[in-house]
Amino acid sequence: MSIGAGSVAALVAVAVLSSSALADDQAVINLTGLRIKHATNQNKSSAPDAIDAGPRYAYVIDGMVKGDSGLLAALYPSPTPLATVLESFQPGASEALAGAVNDLAAAHPVVMMDQTFTGSTVILGVPVTFGARFVVGIDASHFAYFSLTNVVIDPSFLVGSMTFTSGTATINRVACAADSNCDGFVNGDDYDLFASWFDAASPRADHNRDGFVNGDDYDLFAEAFDAGC
Ligand SMILES: [Ca+2]
Ligand SMILES: [Ca+2]
Incomplete structure (x- = not known):
């Protein structure tokens, strides 16, 4: 597939937009x-x-x-x-x-x-x-x-x-909400960290921040994790 001038202009426009909205x-x-x-x-x-x-x-x-x-x-x-x-x-x-x-x-x-x-x-x-x-x-x-x-x-x-x-x-x-260790990537380390917080009922496992650590948090975390962000 070739990229025409119009597409290039569109790409440039997108790039400019995303940099101004960086x-x-x-x-x-x-x-x-x-x-x-x-x-x-x-x-x-x-x-x-x-x-x-x-x-x-x-x-x-x-x-x-x-x-x-x-x-x-x-x-x-x-x-x-x-x-x-x-x-x-x-x-x-x-x-x-x-x-x-x-x-x-x-x-x-x-x-x-x-x-x-x-x-x-x-x-x-x-x-x-x-x-x-x-x-x-x-x-x-x-x-x-x-x-x-x-x-x-x-x-x-x-x-x-x-x-x-x-x-x-x-x-x-x-x-990404599932980036437990905040390193910019969502991977197994984040899952393991969340699971350890969850098992310990740590406030850090309160994914939806409603003050409780329960199955909702696990489900929401798993959903965000599966989505890869
Ligand atoms: Ca991470
Ligand atoms: Ca919660």
Whole structure:
């Protein structure tokens, strides 16, 4: 079969269309300067960096924080990984800083992570209570956001506050809901991973994100997997 000039023009038109409509698969939120301070609510947006809607998103929050007053300044005088600080207040908490979730409706707004951390520890002999709510989502204007609310650092006058000296929250759009490991391919690794999550009744197996892990999720996953995306 030969390709005529008209077909070539059509192909070029398709190529131009698809490049102008090229999916924006990532949004990055700069967290530098964000304070972790008692009773201080903050929000950071990726604007003007937008991201397209997709059936699945992977997110990772990474940053360095430093104490800027009180006991926290004594304890963390230089930039320290956020994960290390979270672990010192609530062991295991840093696991929540990265993950992936589906949004089968592939529509914005969407919330990817809504995690409340709470813990208590003793810093230099002082019992300290800590709490914070981290939310990562994409708003209706397609900008990603990170919000830090419900911050409790008690007793705040003694413990002080912290600041992000650097850091980002990065959201990557994943083209296939069945791409469990978010590597861009759908293959046996994804099936095995999903099956292990499902067997463990992990929230990561909640394919349709309705709050339950059951046969519906297995069927939906199998359907997406068979379709190869
Ligand atoms: Ca994969
Ligand atoms: Ca479900």
